[in-house]
Amino acid sequence: MIRIVRAGDRRIEKFNARPAFPEEAEKAAAEVLADIRRNGDAAVRKYVAKFEGFAGRSLRIDLSKVSEKGIDPGIVRAVKDAHRRVMRFSKASLRSAWSMKTPRGGSAGEFFSPMDRVGVYIPGGTAPLASTSVMTVTLAKAAGVKEIVACTPAGRTGEVNPVLLYALKLAGATEVYRAGGIQAIGMMAFGTKTCRKVQKIAGPGNAFVTAAKRQVYGYVAIDQVAGPSEIAVLTDGSVDVRWIAADLLSQAEHGSGWEKSLCVCTSEKLAEEIRGEVLSQAETLSRKALVKRVIDRDGMLIVVVKSVAEGLEVVNRFAPEHFEIMTKDALKVMKGVRSAGAVFAGPWTPESAGDFVAGPSHVLPTGGAANMFNGLTPDDLRRRHSFVSFKRADLAETRATIEAFAAVEGLDGHGRAATIRFAR
Numbered sequence: 270m271i272r273i274v275r276a277g278d279r280r281i282e283k284f285n286a287r288p289a290f291p292e293e294a295e296k297a298a299a300e301v302l303a304d305i306r307r308n309g310d311a312a313v314r315k316y317v318a319k320f321e322g323f324a325g326r327s328l329r330i331d332l333s334k335v336s337e338k339g340i341d342p343g344i345v346r347a348v349k350d351a352h353r354r355v356m357r358f359s360k361a362s363l364r365s366a367w368s369m370k371t372p373r374g375g376s377a378g379e380f381f382s383p384m385d386r387v388g389v390y391i392p393g394g395t396a397p398l399a400s401t402s403v404m405t406v407t408l409a410k411a412a413g414v415k416e417i418v419a420c421t422p423a424g425r426t427g428e429v430n431p432v433l434l435y436a437l438k439l440a441g442a443t444e445v446y447r448a449g450g451i452q453a454i455g456m457m458a459f460g461t462k463t464c465r466k467v468q469k470i471a472g473p474g475n476a477f478v479t480a481a482k483r484q485v486y487g488y489v490a491i492d493q494v495a496g497p498s499e500i501a502v503l504t505d506g507s508v509d510v511r512w513i514a515a516d517l518l519s520q521a522e523h524g525s526g527w528e529k530s531l532c533v534c535t536s537e538k539l540a541e542e543i544r545g546e547v548l549s550q551a552e553t554l555s556r557k558a559l560v561k562r563v564i565d566r567d568g569m570l571i572v573v574v575k576s577v578a579e580g581l582e583v584v585n586r587f588a589p590e591h592f593e594i595m596t597k598d599a600l601k602v603m604k605g606v607r608s609a610g611a612v613f614a615g616p617w618t619p620e621s622a623g624d625f626v627a628g629p630s631h632v633l634p635t636g637g638a639a640n641m642f643n644g645l646t647p648d649d650l651r652r653r654h655s656f657v658s659f660k661r662a663d664l665a666e667t668r669a670t671i672e673a674f675a676a677v678e679g680l681d682g683h684g685r686a687a688t689i690r691f692a693r
Contacts, residue, residue, distance in 0.1 A: 271547060271571060285586060302459075332442070383412045383413030398433070413651070417442050455481065467489060519619065522560050533574055584606075
């Protein structure tokens with residue numbers, strides 16, 4: 270059912286609790302990853318056959334055979350449009366190298382270099398997420414990464430959705446493997462004869478993929494820990510309730526059944542109207558059975574608040590993956606956001622625009638992690654390097670400070686490294 274509660278109700282805190290690491294997923298990930306570390310390709314193929322149904326030996330897909338041939342021209346245009354917009358946003362977001370003068374004529378600053386080899390995970394279980402191909406690989410390409418490995422489940426036939434493959438190739442993937450789940454994460458993290466180890470793994474996934482990513486952290490870098498999709502919508506009644514309902518449903522159809530949709534509104538009457546519209550529209554969706562699972566598990570909640578300001582605090586505590594501000598002066602309200610993966614401000618900005626085409630990556634923190642993690646950016650696929658270039662006068666000026674810290678910490682070698690440069 271879809272509950273309507275007042276701000277301050279204890280059920281809100283229960284709704285906000287989203288365990289990131291189910292015990293079942295943690296245990297399975299540990300077992301599969303240990304096997305892959307020991308047995309490499311043989312273990313990967315075993316689990317691809319067991320969990321995905323594909324028993325063929327060749328996991329690598331020949332990208333030279335991937336093209337737009339046979340794909341609806343309208344779909345091809347959509348993929349190209351999304352890729353163009355995401356690439357433009359990605360390049361604009363890249364941090365630039367910078368430097369500053371030190372007090373005695375030297376310099377210090379930062380510069381960046383792309384990672385050499387990264388891996389991206391593209392979900393394909395309940396739906397082939399062609400958009401995720403664009404929202405991950407394009408960022409790596411914009412960052413200057415030379416080797417971009419993509420893994421995606423293929424199912425029993427070993428055939429990957431042609432649109433997903435086309436999007437991967439267009440975005441710049443250099444290797445693609447028909448492998449999903451824990452086994453894909455293990456292959457990329459540890460490396461096998463078939464697929465060399467990557468430096469970082471990015472991309473969304475289910476609880477098992479998330480658990481696997483967490484457990485390989487340290488062998489490789491990871492982008493973030495993410496789980497089922499979620500959305501929060503804040504509305505003051507100035508936006509059509511049909512639009513609000515459609516947006517709340519947009520994340521409930523992903524398929525795990527653990528998705529979350531939170532609506533925060535400013536009156537009981539508005540809350541009732543939104544609930545009715547959600548239930549009505551849910552019946553018209555092709556994935557209504559999946560949406561019903563979310564509703565039955567109390568994955569939708571409507572909170573009534575006294576003001577937009579109070580509502581904003583409710584959403585900040587939820588820390589949603591996606592946050593729609595459907596109010597008057599949405600950009601002004603946005604200034605109060607502290608915890609959200611991505612923000613969509615104003616009535617003409619549905620979350621689905623961000624999922625598919627707007628520009629920022631849709632790979633975002635979930636499960637409350639938006640209060641400490643950011644969404645994926647091209648800079649996440651680069652290395653940051655600080656640099657310092659002292660002149661003699663800079664070292665002379667700081668020598669006493671260096672020697673003082675060295676003495677306090679008992680690191681006389683540190684102090685000598687500065688002192689010796691001034692010895693006659």
